[in-house]
Amino acid sequence: MNCLHFIDEGKEIYVDSFFMKTDNEGMEKELFIKQLRQGIYLLDEAHESTGYLVIGKNKACLIDTMNGYTNLKEVVSKLTDRELLVVNTHGHPDHIFGNVFFDEVYMNPSDYELAATFTDNPEFNKAGLHFPPYKPIQEGDVLELGGRNLEIYNLPGHTRGGILLLLKEERLLFTGDSINHHLWMQLDGCPPMEELVKNLDRIMFLEKEADFILHGHARDFDDISLLPCMRQGALEIAQGKTGEDEDYHWFGGIGKQHHFKLNPDKHYSQLHSVICYRPE
Ligand SMILES: [Zn+2]
Numbered sequence: 001m002n003c004l005h006f007i008d009e010g011k012e013i014y015v016d017s018f019f020m021k022t023d024n025e026g027m028e029k030e031l032f033i034k035q036l037r038q039g040i041y042l043l044d045e046a047h048e049s050t051g052y053l054v055i056g057k058n059k060a061c062l063i064d065t066m067n068g069y070t071n072l073k074e075v076v077s078k079l080t081d082r083e084l085l086v087v088n089t090h091g092h093p094d095h096i097f098g099n100v101f102f103d104e105v106y107m108n109p110s111d112y113e114l115a116a117t118f119t120d121n122p123e124f125n126k127a128g129l130h131f132p133p134y135k136p137i138q139e140g141d142v143l144e145l146g147g148r149n150l151e152i153y154n155l156p157g158h159t160r161g162g163i164l165l166l167l168k169e170e171r172l173l174f175t176g177d178s179i180n181h182h183l184w185m186q187l188d189g190c191p192p193m194e195e196l197v198k199n200l201d202r203i204m205f206l207e208k209e210a211d212f213i214l215h216g217h218a219r220d221f222d223d224i225s226l227l228p229c230m231r232q233g234a235l236e237i238a239q240g241k242t243g244e245d246e247d248y249h250w251f252g253g254i255g256k257q258h259h260f261k262l263n264p265d266k267h268y269s270q271l272h273s274v275i276c277y278r279p280e
Helices: 072-079 091-103 109-121 123-127 193-208 226-238
Strands: 001-006 013-016 030-038 038-046 049-055 057-061 085-087 106-107 135-138 141-144 150-152 163-167 172-176 182-185 212-215 246-250 253-259 275-278
Touching: 030 072, 038 072, 049 072, 049 091, 057 072, 072 091, 091 106, 091 109, 106 109, 109 135, 123 135, 123 172, 135 275, 163 193, 193 226, 226 253, 226 275, 246 275
Parallel strands: 057 085, 085 106, 106 135, 172 212, 182 275
Antiparallel strands: 001 013, 030 038, 038 049, 049 057, 141 150, 150 163, 163 172, 246 253, 253 275
16 A cells, blocks of 8 residues: 655654545545644645644644545544644635544634525535534634644635734744735635735734745645735726736636736745736
8 A cells, every 4th residue: 555654743653645536527536745844734625625734742733624635533533632622714615624534623704694694504414414612703812722823813815714824933924814825815805906915914923933834725835925026916906907817717707817926036836926806
């Protein structure tokens, strides 16, 4: 059998390379696990969405549960035996459906209602799947894992209750879908672009606190300068510098997409970067 080889905290461990699950159409959904640093794992579910496992001396934290193709509780138990805290960066289905494998999950209350629009579905109950209750988490909270602390910051934009998690000691910023290369701001409930710029300005100091961003669809690190570059793109849209913007076709209709420039001296996991938005 293929195995991924991990070296974690000095001891070698082996994990089955694929936690394979088949969806309704018979497509195989693989979970790709990558060790980024000692005790920090990237969990890429079928290249659809990405979560992270951060292991401290006393506790571990799972950041997002993806689409629920994989029994993440089992996966995590192969990587750590620490007490596990589970956090959703925001209330979208591709970040929360795997909550069904856990007893409680932290989420910003501003996204409870949004999350319920996806999870309050009798089909889940029929299938024997139950979503656990949420525990509130928001700016000012700190998850103390033992030698590693995750500080929480609010960033309303992509969703009202989007949070960022700063892993202080490692200078890593987990951003969910709130900061990435393909920002969706065309959704119902997304604020006007000026408001996003203001909200970004409020947390821009994080540029000095972290070296890398790990977002909710990533396969590797992005330089922290993705944050100011994305903010610049949002500012251009707010200022109406949108003459060259193209249509953006998505399952909810047709919006616009605005390309933003990255810093040519920095390293990113991808170069194509856009903000999608609703034209006025
Ligand atoms: Zn999202």
